[in-house]
Amino acid sequence: MSYVAAKGGAQAIHAAHxxxxxxxxxxxxxxxxxxxxxxxxxxxxxMAEASLxxxxxxxxxxxxxxxxxxxxxxxxxxxxxTLSRFLDSVxxxxxxxxxxxxxxxxxxxxxxxxxLGATYDYSHRLLGYFQNLPARDEAEASCATSGIPPKAxxxxxxxxDLLETEGLIEKSSTEPADAENRDITQIPPGFPxxxxxxxxTLARADEGFVLGMAYSTQRGYGQNxxxxxxxxxxxxxxxxxxxxxxxxxxxxxxxxxxxxxxxxFQGDSPDTATFTRGYGLVxxxxxRKAIAMALLDRALRAQELxxxxxxxxxxxxxxxxxxxNVEATGFVEHLKLPHHVDFQSEISxxRALRAQSPGTTVKHDDAL
Amino acid sequence: MKxxxxxxxxxxxxxxxxxxDWMRELAVASLExxxxxxxxxxxxxxxxxxxxxxxxxxxIHGRIAGNGSPFPVGECSITRCMVExxxxxxxxxxxxxxxxxxxxxxxxWDALLQDSAxxxxxxxxxxxxxxxxxxxxxxxxxxxxxxxxxxxxxxENMRA
Numbered sequence: 001m002s003y004v005a006a007k008g009g010a011q012a013i014h015a016a017h018x019x020x021x022x023x024x025x026x027x028x029x030x031x032x033x034x035x036x037x038x039x040x041x042x043x044x045x046x047m048a049e050a051s052l053x054x055x056x057x058x059x060x061x062x063x064x065x066x067x068x069x070x071x072x073x074x075x076x077x078x079x080x081x082t083l084s085r086f087l088d089s090v091x092x093x094x095x096x097x098x099x100x101x102x103x104x105x106x107x108x109x110x111x112x113x114x115x116l117g118a119t120y121d122y123s124h125r126l127l128g129y130f131q132n133l134p135a136r137d138e139a140e141a142s143c144a145t146s147g148i149p150p151k152a153x154x155x156x157x158x159x160x161d162l163l164e165t166e167g168l169i170e171k172s173s174t175e176p177a178d179a180e181n182r183d184i185t186q187i188p189p190g191f192p193x194x195x196x197x198x199x200x201t202l203a204r205a206d207e208g209f210v211l212g213m214a215y216s217t218q219r220g221y222g223q224n225x226x227x228x229x230x231x232x233x234x235x236x237x238x239x240x241x242x243x244x245x246x247x248x249x250x251x252x253x254x255x256x257x258x259x260x261x262x263x264x265f266q267g268d269s270p271d272t273a274t275f276t277r278g279y280g281l282v283x284x285x286x287x288r289k290a291i292a293m294a295l296l297d298r299a300l301r302a303q304e305l306x307x308x309x310x311x312x313x314x315x316x317x318x319x320x321x322x323x324x325n326v327e328a329t330g331f332v333e334h335l336k337l338p339h340h341v342d343f344q345s346e347i348s349x350x351r352a353l354r355a356q357s358p359g360t361t362v363k364h365d366d367a368l
Numbered sequence: 369m370k371x372x373x374x375x376x377x378x379x380x381x382x383x384x385x386x387x388x389d390w391m392r393e394l395a396v397a398s399l400e401x402x403x404x405x406x407x408x409x410x411x412x413x414x415x416x417x418x419x420x421x422x423x424x425x426x427x428i429h430g431r432i433a434g435n436g437s438p439f440p441v442g443e444c445s446i447t448r449c450m451v452e453x454x455x456x457x458x459x460x461x462x463x464x465x466x467x468x469x470x471x472x473x474x475x476x477w478d479a480l481l482q483d484s485a486x487x488x489x490x491x492x493x494x495x496x497x498x499x500x501x502x503x504x505x506x507x508x509x510x511x512x513x514x515x516x517x518x519x520x521x522x523x524e525n526m527r528a
Contacts, residue, residue: 012518019512051442053428054465080443083425091429091438098506100513108520116516160434172436183427183440195432196439203430203441235506238444240426240462249388251395252464254444260434281430283442 019118044284050076051204090239099234205323214292222311225264261294394474405494420449421468449475457482
């Protein structure tokens, strides 16, 4: 494998585990609040796939669906359709986010530092692991000697901006997307889809599907050769500009996970060869989905970047038409509904065929 | 009302430019916050609700690759409200989530803060404490996360 062994960071990892354990502490609130608190990653997944950011609604839906997350997504989607859309937000400014977690797998000394946040990336996958961590005081005492000077805030200078300044990565297009054709919830998407439409579709796509497709690119079906430049999770300001006010204002924060992926370089000559980008942005805290989305975003840019579309993950019609779990579950599960007449017509056709062929005298039961 | 936070000594003049600032603090204030800051208002002007509190959604947009063209990420639930008070000020509120009670409070406060006669007191005694509380909470999270800052050391000879 292409990663290197690293040492150090034991105290930071310890603190990261404490943060996970803290979130597991019992809560005297009602069941819905407990679900929202304890199963927060599950709630985040429902919010992302239902495409509606609202923890309370997602928790209520998960409770109603008895833990079936796809059913919960379905319920929230249906509810979402009853809400009027008041307006569009100003595009999120992730550069100003209050980051809880910010890591880079490409650069050891990433601007802003590597901050683990609450993670179990470095934990043993042992049942009950977080219930048996050393006491908080000990952890704090050891953190005090971690030798890393505390910073007031984590200022995020983007790794991608640095690479862009050096001309080593493709410049991202700031051309305004076709406003009329942008939002797939307003205008059904066709093919070829714009990158904006692909990203919107992927942001609400089934995590399992996106994960599987992304995995296929790593195994050679549409190679990306990816590096995570930055993976961030934190709170981002939501800004709106209501026409009746005529100015923009921040109305609170939402949690987002962003993945900036650096991929194999492209270009006709050494001077023009640059790395290419893949991008993932998901509601809530969901690193697996953000990374997989970035891999898939890059794979789906095959045509734009002049690559042969050979693998399933590069085929936008295949990916975008099958990644939505509400659509998928609807069609797959509708098989449970009565198809008696359909089947009767098929069975009579087969009987008619048999009846025509000589030498067959099969009795059949009409009750079937 | 008891204020445990020191008021800022810097005088602020009433300006519409501060409206986004107070609307932001009102948008994230909890019901308890509203009960606390509203208790100190000596006389509330009469008001009538012009619209809402109404539940709806906004579409959240991100940017392709973080800095490119916008794309829709998904919707967010929202509550909005519009009131007009006896002094003729129209108060608006936009609150994330489904929070009708908070939205009504925020709209009433938005109208109240447009009253230049009382603006300074209200700013100092209500909005500033809310702002300080929010910043303290943000800082507390940041401090906690700070403990997970890490310096990894690559082991050069790992394959030796």
